[in-house]
Amino acid sequence: MTAYIIRRLLFLIFVLFGVSVLIFGLLMTFSPERRAAVYVTTPQQAKDIPKLVKQYGLNDPVPIQYARWVKEVASGNLGWSLVAARPVAKAFWSYFPTTLELNLLASPLVIIVGIWLGTLAGVHRDTWIDHGTRIGAIVGWSLPTFLFALVLLMIFYGYYGLFPPGIISSDTSLWVINNPDKFTRYTGMYTIDGILNGHLWVTWDALNHLVLPVLTQVIVVVALLMRVMRSGMLEELSRDYVITAKAKGADAHTINIKHARKNALIPVITVAGQLVALSMEGSIAVEVVFSRQGMGWWLAHSATQLDMPVLMSVCMFIGVVFVLSNLIIDIMYAYIDPRIQLQ
Amino acid sequence: MEATLPTKKEHPRWRELKFTLYRIFRNPSAILGFSLLLFFLGVAVAAPHLAPPKFEHAPYQMPHKGYSPTPKPPSAANIFGTSSGQYDIYYGIVWGARTAFKIGLFVVGFAGIIGISLGVIAGYFGGWFDELLMRFVDIVWSIPLLVLAMTIVVAFGRGLENIMLALALVEWRWYVRVIRSEVIKLRGQEFVEAAKLMGVSDIKIIFRHILPNSIYPVLIMASMDMGSMVISASFMSFVGLGAPKGYADWGQMVALARNYIVGPPDDPLKFWYTIFFPGISIILFVLAWNLIGDALRDAFDPKLRRR
Numbered sequence: 342m343t344a345y346i347i348r349r350l351l352f353l354i355f356v357l358f359g360v361s362v363l364i365f366g367l368l369m370t371f372s373p374e375r376r377a378a379v380y381v382t383t384p385q386q387a388k389d390i391p392k393l394v395k396q397y398g399l400n401d402p403v404p405i406q407y408a409r410w411v412k413e414v415a416s417g418n419l420g421w422s423l424v425a426a427r428p429v430a431k432a433f434w435s436y437f438p439t440t441l442e443l444n445l446l447a448s449p450l451v452i453i454v455g456i457w458l459g460t461l462a463g464v465h466r467d468t469w470i471d472h473g474t475r476i477g478a479i480v481g482w483s484l485p486t487f488l489f490a491l492v493l494l495m496i497f498y499g500y501y502g503l504f505p506p507g508i509i510s511s512d513t514s515l516w517v518i519n520n521p522d523k524f525t526r527y528t529g530m531y532t533i534d535g536i537l538n539g540h541l542w543v544t545w546d547a548l549n550h551l552v553l554p555v556l557t558q559v560i561v562v563v564a565l566l567m568r569v570m571r572s573g574m575l576e577e578l579s580r581d582y583v584i585t586a587k588a589k590g591a592d593a594h595t596i597n598i599k600h601a602r603k604n605a606l607i608p609v610i611t612v613a614g615q616l617v618a619l620s621m622e623g624s625i626a627v628e629v630v631f632s633r634q635g636m637g638w639w640l641a642h643s644a645t646q647l648d649m650p651v652l653m654s655v656c657m658f659i660g661v662v663f664v665l666s667n668l669i670i671d672i673m674y675a676y677i678d679p680r681i682q683l684q
Numbered sequence: 685m686e687a688t689l690p691t692k693k694e695h696p697r698w699r700e701l702k703f704t705l706y707r708i709f710r711n712p713s714a715i716l717g718f719s720l721l722l723f724f725l726g727v728a729v730a731a732p733h734l735a736p737p738k739f740e741h742a743p744y745q746m747p748h749k750g751y752s753p754t755p756k757p758p759s760a761a762n763i764f765g766t767s768s769g770q771y772d773i774y775y776g777i778v779w780g781a782r783t784a785f786k787i788g789l790f791v792v793g794f795a796g797i798i799g800i801s802l803g804v805i806a807g808y809f810g811g812w813f814d815e816l817l818m819r820f821v822d823i824v825w826s827i828p829l830l831v832l833a834m835t836i837v838v839a840f841g842r843g844l845e846n847i848m849l850a851l852a853l854v855e856w857r858w859y860v861r862v863i864r865s866e867v868i869k870l871r872g873q874e875f876v877e878a879a880k881l882m883g884v885s886d887i888k889i890i891f892r893h894i895l896p897n898s899i900y901p902v903l904i905m906a907s908m909d910m911g912s913m914v915i916s917a918s919f920m921s922f923v924g925l926g927a928p929k930g931y932a933d934w935g936q937m938v939a940l941a942r943n944y945i946v947g948p949p950d951d952p953l954k955f956w957y958t959i960f961f962p963g964i965s966i967i968l969f970v971l972a973w974n975l976i977g978d979a980l981r982d983a984f985d986p987k988l989r990r991r
Contacts, residue, residue, distance in 0.1 A: 488963050629922075641923045
């Protein structure tokens with residue numbers, strides 16, 4: 342087990358190296374002048390571009406530039422973000438909590454709802470519950486996240502005046518900025534900071550802004566989980582041990598919940614990595630539409646403003662998160678199903 | 685001498701295909717999916733007749749009268765209304781259907797051809813090529829589709845063509861993985877071994893025995909992908925990475941509607957048409973492909989097939 346984890350961590354280094362080469366190669370498609378323009382902040386500096394190209398060695402051979410870039414990144418200098426008007430590393434810490442907050446609330450809901458509905462559909466195969474959830478899953482799968490988010494915003498915010506977009510209302514945000522002694526930003530997440538500081542109304546305000554984003558995220562991601570859970574249940578319910586349990590007189594609840602569902606959870610874990618990727622992609626659309634300044638919002642805005650240092654750092658970061666979460670999933674896999682031997 | 689009964693002897697592959705088609709069209713979701721698809725196909729093919737372009741050389745450019753940012757409701761002249769910038773929504777929907785097919789067919793076709801050919805070679809021959817390819821796939825696999833595709837679009841430059849190219853350059857990894865695992869399963873089976881012993885060439889084995897037996901999961905995936913690639917492309921257009929303003933593209937039309945989803949306080953849903961028509965087009969187009977993919981999955985599922 343330990344050897345396996347060490348090997349996977351070494352694999353992570355390999356993947357990161359690969360991702361960095363890949364992304365750096367993409368950056369190199371820009372002309373040196375264009376890359377120099379990243380360092381220019383005022384129109385007067387524009388004439389300095391040839392000087393900058395020389396100063397930063399942007400015309401050097403690619404491997405030398407790559408080595409220099411890796412050295413910079415290793416020393417914590419990730420470059421300057423145009424969108425955030427701050428160094429990338431600093432901007433990261435102001436955007437990351439927003440995305441984490443969204444997913445901390447959405448993921449448990451996705452898991453609970455997905456497993457529950459999937460089990461229900463599997464147990465009540467070919468009844469209206471099954472057909473209903475299946476149709477729901479296909480329609481949910483066909484809904485583009487950004488469009489669904491816009492429609493929710495239109496109905497709830499536009500028509501009923503509920504659940505405004507943004508992270509927090511401007512009054513609250515002003516109050517927080519003006520009262521640094523009363524409100525410390527421990528985590529950067531308003532919901533948790535509100536509880537930690539004893540100002541529950543801040544938490545309430547933040548939650549109010551989170552209802553629609555979380556709802557969007559859950560509906561878009563849950564479809565996949567539901568479908569895998571359903572087919573897992575169908576497969577398990579046709580196994581011999583279910584017949585044995587029935588013959589021994591076990592009631593339906595025991596068979597479904599204690600026997601079949603436990604085993605049906607195993608295939609679910611194989612798509613867990615896909616669920617993580619879906620959540621990451623979902624966060625981009627959700628944050629863009631609800632104008633929540635998180636990682637996804639930052640990424641989308643950096644893309645439209647050709648902010649390459651940000652795109653590179655975010656790709657690297659997401660690569661780390663994704664590979665680590667896949668490692669955790671694999672370890673969980675071995676833990677839940679003792680038949681699986683990691684090697 | 686031999687008295688044979690006049691039975692019609694069908695080729696087994698033909699019989700199998702007929703059985704598959706029967707299974708597909710027994711499924712109501714397939715009928716709905718194919719009807720929707722036919723509808724969009726009709727709209728896309730008949731686009732020059734349904735909405736004659738103003739300028740022959742630029743049919744994808746949506747015509748607009750004036751530059752007023754406020755959308756106008758459906759009228760006799762603009763049956764679906766106009767969006768911000770006075771672009772005719774009906775025209776955009778009709779030509780946008782062509783754009784959607786272009787995106788889906790190009791991305792899935794390109795990704796499918798790269799993925800299938802690399803995956804079959806890697807799976808069938810194995811060796812260093814397989815090892816190298818799969819490690820490369822591991823690397824690209826660690827970044828979600830949308831993130832990597834957006835980065836590639838930024839590197840190549842904005843535009844619908846680059847969005848399509850970027851999506852194809854990311855999506856092929858799925859096809860490699862799926863077909864490779866199918867090929868590996870088949871590689872060791874007796875009928876392939878037998879063909880090899882009889883001296884059939886590798887190319888012939890691949891095209892005669894390996895591909896026909898491993899293509900079904902890829903077909904299901906390709907069908908679902910047609911929808912999800914259109915979603916991803918329309919999101920990138922929506923963000924502003926797509927074609928220049930005024931191009932008939934559903935994602936961009938949603939972007940034009942974005943500032944008008946909430947109308948004036950006395951009539952908050954005043955501009956519903958700006959988002960409704962492009963939105964429903966995207967959803968139904970994607971739904972069509974997903975319904976077909978779902979029906980294919982049921983029809984090809986060996987566990988359910990002969991029951």
